[in-house]
Amino acid sequence: MADHQISKPEGPVAIAKAEGASLNPLDPIARFNRSKLKQYTNIEIVVASILFIAIVILAVFGAFLQTHDPMQGDLMARFAKAGEKDYLLGSDHLGRDLWSRAVAGLQWSMACALTANIINLFIGTTLGLMAAEKEGWARTIIRQFTDTLQSFPFLVVAIVVVVIVGHGFVPLVFTLGLLAWVVFMRVVYAEATSIYQRDYVKAARIAGVSRIAIMFGHVLPGVRASLFVIFAFHFAGLLIAESALSFLGIGAPLGVPTWGNMLAESRQYLLKAPGMLMVPAGAIVLAVITMNLVGDGIASLSRKRGRSIDV
Amino acid sequence: MTSVASPSSVLNIDNLALHFLGQDSVVEALKGISLHIDKGEVVGVVGESGSGKSVTALNILRLLPRTKTKIPHGAVSVLGRDVLTMGEKDLQHVRGGEVSMIFQEPMTALNPVLRVREQMFDVIMRHQKITEGEAERLSLNLLADMKIQDTERVFNAYPHELSGGMRQRVMIAMAFSCNPKLIVADEPTTALDVTVQAQILNLLKERARATKTSVMLITHDLAVVAQLCDRVYVMYKGKIVEQGLTRDVIGKPQHAYTRALLNALPEGKKPKSRLETVAASMIEGADSAAAPVVVRTTIQAGFKLYGQGQPLFEAVNATVSYPKKYNLLGRAISFQTAVDHVNLSITEGQTLAIVGESGCGKTSFANSIVGLVPLAEGELRYKGKNLKDHDDLTRREVQIVFQDPQSSLDPRWPTWRIMTEPLTVGKSPSRNELRETAAGLCEMVGLDPSAIDRLPHEFSGGQRQRIAIGRALSVHPRLLILDEPTSALDVSVQAQILNLLLDLQEKFQLSYLFISHNVAVVRHISDYVAVMYMGKVVETGAADQVLSRPEHAYTRTLMDAVPTLERAFAA
Numbered sequence A: 001m002a003d004h005q006i007s008k009p010e011g012p013v014a015i016a017k018a019e020g021a022s023l024n025p026l027d028p029i030a031r032f033n034r035s036k037l038k039q040y041t042n043i044e045i046v047v048a049s050i051l052f053i054a055i056v057i058l059a060v061f062g063a064f065l066q067t068h069d070p071m072q073g074d075l076m077a078r079f080a081k082a083g084e085k086d087y088l089l090g091s092d093h094l095g096r097d098l099w100s101r102a103v104a105g106l107q108w109s110m111a112c113a114l115t116a117n118i119i120n121l122f123i124g125t126t127l128g129l130m131a132a133e134k135e136g137w138a139r140t141i142i143r144q145f146t147d148t149l150q151s152f153p154f155l156v157v158a159i160v161v162v163v164i165v166g167h168g169f170v171p172l173v174f175t176l177g178l179l180a181w182v183v184f185m186r187v188v189y190a191e192a193t194s195i196y197q198r199d200y201v202k203a204a205r206i207a208g209v210s211r212i213a214i215m216f217g218h219v220l221p222g223v224r225a226s227l228f229v230i231f232a233f234h235f236a237g238l239l240i241a242e243s244a245l246s247f248l249g250i251g252a253p254l255g256v257p258t259w260g261n262m263l264a265e266s267r268q269y270l271l272k273a274p275g276m277l278m279v280p281a282g283a284i285v286l287a288v289i290t291m292n293l294v295g296d297g298i299a300s301l302s303r304k305r306g307r308s309i310d311v
Numbered sequence B: 001m002t003s004v005a006s007p008s009s010v011l012n013i014d015n016l017a018l019h020f021l022g023q024d025s026v027v028e029a030l031k032g033i034s035l036h037i038d039k040g041e042v043v044g045v046v047g048e049s050g051s052g053k054s055v056t057a058l059n060i061l062r063l064l065p066r067t068k069t070k071i072p073h074g075a076v077s078v079l080g081r082d083v084l085t086m087g088e089k090d091l092q093h094v095r096g097g098e099v100s101m102i103f104q105e106p107m108t109a110l111n112p113v114l115r116v117r118e119q120m121f122d123v124i125m126r127h128q129k130i131t132e133g134e135a136e137r138l139s140l141n142l143l144a145d146m147k148i149q150d151t152e153r154v155f156n157a158y159p160h161e162l163s164g165g166m167r168q169r170v171m172i173a174m175a176f177s178c179n180p181k182l183i184v185a186d187e188p189t190t191a192l193d194v195t196v197q198a199q200i201l202n203l204l205k206e207r208a209r210a211t212k213t214s215v216m217l218i219t220h221d222l223a224v225v226a227q228l229c230d231r232v233y234v235m236y237k238g239k240i241v242e243q244g245l246t247r248d249v250i251g252k253p254q255h256a257y258t259r260a261l262l263n264a265l266p267e268g269k270k271p272k273s274r275l276e277t278v279a280a281s282m283i284e285g286a287d288s289a290a291a292p293v294v295v296r297t298t299i300q301a302g303f304k305l306y307g308q309g310q311p312l313f314e315a316v317n318a319t320v321s322y323p324k325k326y327n328l329l330g331r332a333i334s335f336q337t338a339v340d341h342v343n344l345s346i347t348e349g350q351t352l353a354i355v356g357e358s359g360c361g362k363t364s365f366a367n368s369i370v371g372l373v374p375l376a377e378g379e380l381r382y383k384g385k386n387l388k389d390h391d392d393l394t395r396r397e398v399q400i401v402f403q404d405p406q407s408s409l410d411p412r413w414p415t416w417r418i419m420t421e422p423l424t425v426g427k428s429p430s431r432n433e434l435r436e437t438a439a440g441l442c443e444m445v446g447l448d449p450s451a452i453d454r455l456p457h458e459f460s461g462g463q464r465q466r467i468a469i470g471r472a473l474s475v476h477p478r479l480l481i482l483d484e485p486t487s488a489l490d491v492s493v494q495a496q497i498l499n500l501l502l503d504l505q506e507k508f509q510l511s512y513l514f515i516s517h518n519v520a521v522v523r524h525i526s527d528y529v530a531v532m533y534m535g536k537v538v539e540t541g542a543a544d545q546v547l548s549r550p551e552h553a554y555t556r557t558l559m560d561a562v563p564t565l566e567r568a569f570a571a
Helices: A012-018 A028-034 A036-040 A043-065 A098-133 A137-151 A154-165 A169-179 A182-196 A199-206 A211-247 A259-269 A275-304 B053-060 B088-098 B116-127 B132-145 B151-155 B164-176 B194-211 B222-228 B246-251 B256-264 B362-369 B415-424 B431-444 B449-453 B461-473 B491-508 B519-525 B543-548 B553-561 B565-570
Strands: B009-021 B026-038 B042-046 B075-078 B099-102 B182-186 B214-219 B231-236 B239-245 B311-326 B332-347 B351-355 B377-382 B398-401 B479-483 B511-516 B528-533 B536-542
Touching: A043 A098, A043 A275, A098 A137, A098 A169, A098 A182, A098 A211, A098 A259, A098 A275, A137 A182, A154 A169, A154 A211, A169 A211, A182 A211, A199 A211, A199 B398, A199 B415, A199 B461, A211 A259, A211 A275, A259 A275, B009 B053, B009 B214, B026 B042, B026 B053, B026 B214, B026 B239, B042 B053, B042 B222, B053 B075, B053 B182, B053 B214, B088 B099, B088 B116, B099 B164, B116 B132, B116 B151, B116 B164, B132 B151, B132 B164, B164 B182, B164 B194, B182 B194, B194 B214, B194 B222, B194 B553, B214 B222, B222 B246, B222 B565, B231 B246, B231 B256, B239 B246, B239 B256, B246 B565, B256 B491, B311 B362, B311 B511, B332 B351, B332 B362, B332 B377, B332 B511, B332 B528, B332 B536, B351 B362, B351 B519, B362 B398, B362 B479, B362 B511, B398 B461, B415 B431, B415 B449, B415 B461, B431 B449, B431 B461, B461 B491, B491 B519, B511 B519, B519 B543, B528 B543, B528 B553, B536 B543, B536 B553
Parallel strands: B042 B214, B042 B231, B099 B182, B182 B214, B351 B511, B351 B528, B398 B479, B479 B511
Antiparallel strands: B009 B026, B009 B075, B231 B239, B311 B332, B311 B377, B528 B536
16 A cells, blocks of 8 residues: 655755766756656666657658659669769669668558558457457357468468469458457457456446447547557568568568568578578568567657556 | 553564655655554554555565665564564565465465465475475365365465465465464455455464464454454554554544544444545545535536336346357357346435345346346336336446446546536537536536546546546436445545545435445445345345345345454453
């Protein structure tokens, strides 16, 4: 219980002294130390935010940041090294600028992963809530279906589906979107089931609150924090899945600058031009690390605010 | 009685202070306490949550994380040796060897994946050099000392195969297994039923006497202390405010806090009288936002009395059963009856209490009334008509308040929204209307109306329970089901909630169905009592009659098991 006395020095000057902060009101560090922001910030969150903002800027303003046309090659300037002939990160086997291609690939991969992720979120949350709400045939069917889907190796299924429905952005997004929602369903189902056991949900039911109002008023807000976290982690997973499919030649159409395609092209020139491998591989690693950091950051934020645990 | 430690002290704590280091705050959990326990003494440490009693206990064995605590001054010595400066190896010897602990929750204190046999061996063979055969004989003897009949079965059982009382016996047997000089028991019976509690406490006392072991009993229950302890220390906010022989401290309390604590107990007070509460200044932080109860009659002005003499609510042969086994198609083929043909009735403005131990079906019965579980048989009548045939609005005149105020409020909702949630059903009143209603409800339940924007975690347990009561009152209920509304609260807060309930009943002629295992509370608040045992009502009648002159054998057992201050002194 909180009825211990918290020893606190009196007055703002004493507080500042006790915290070892400067008394200069213009000192931004002192102000930061006293501010609420400090409670919610740590180095992880700062790094994640910087990387994330950089990625968003690249994705949105990519067209202005490309130094070359990503599709246009210059056969006179094949395999340029980084910095050579105004190629920032070098050029590939057709003399195309790797930097510009990486930026273009970012846009393609991000758009694909984001759309698929939103579809995943929607399907997984809906099914998870439906299954958690009430015991009965709906729960049985949804859970069995989820188990079945999860028991297949995801990439193999995705390969089969893509081979059948064909290449391109839309088929790829829908394949990922319709197959990869299992993690959302599982987490939502588990958390929602526990929320449905709480007394405040019982009290709402006794007061006659409708099932829909309970679902959107109590249960969905209760799983929201977790949804943000999975959304970030899953985003990283989808980025990898998209790159893997493209690498295998069944994701993005050939020739489109995506990270997976770039990796696939680099295979033949591995020894001659390692930059062709390093640029897209580095981009994937950075993007995945960023999304994981963002996920961790959201998780620790929601813990600090005491909402995801104080329930 | 003096606090001077004699050389024969088993435990000696001298002016001990302990701080918890938070991220940017320091919490002073102990502010210089001194206590001592002599050989063969049973000493009680009483206090409410947050008083520092458990911290004291854990610190004897240095069980608190060292990086998060700081001991500015003081000393703790066990058998004359300083524990605070001891190395980890010596501590290992003290832990379990010289001092052993019994925890509140035996399910978590025992390892669920090991048999009792392995766990006892582990303790015994770590501290004594004996063979496995000898250890087995010793263990079986210890279990037999705990009055366990089928020692072999218990010895070879996993913790989940044992009942709560049996687990606690095993814990005590293990605590005694290495002939410790001191046993620290931290709320050893709080999680147990009254009848089991009585047996466990007797066992603990007997064994301690027989082996001349000292016991430090930590509890919030003054009656338990009165029954068991030679001496008692009363703790309040990290300080010891009173100490002495149990009879003196409880019979003639000197410190204001001890007196307040005793006055807050419903025991021995005139039924339905308002209990004295620990002055708000003393328990600041615990329930400081509580304002005096001011009732705005506009909120509840519309209530109509149903009619004198007729029962407002009746249960006729009410039966609740849960499926136990299913066939292949998922249909239940056998049932467990939780509530067995219960017949009860409540008149307007009166309180019927259901008393019983865990598993007797009292909560299932409550849940069936509010429609959370279906009735297998029988009928629930409200105002002379089957509850099911009433329209939704009338059905809402039956409301419930749950036991655990932690789980009964949505942690993400502000208070005003929680309290007025029932009012939004089928209607959409404006935000301002709802906030105004909530402010009125706050006043009604003794909360500061300006608190309506706060979130549940900003309130104490007692305040949360007030919010839950306010939510139930928002729909003008006539019958309020109170499912153990005070059992998660401290004694002083319990007194405040009981007073509030009595006030509200008087103002609005509310009927209460009060479910509890606490006989003293039931005696205080109820007009009629029904005693439930294994799903059946075994005895009903006027509260005074049933509780003072019980007829049924089970009721008598229950009454005998309840620790009371009165009986402790009579003995």
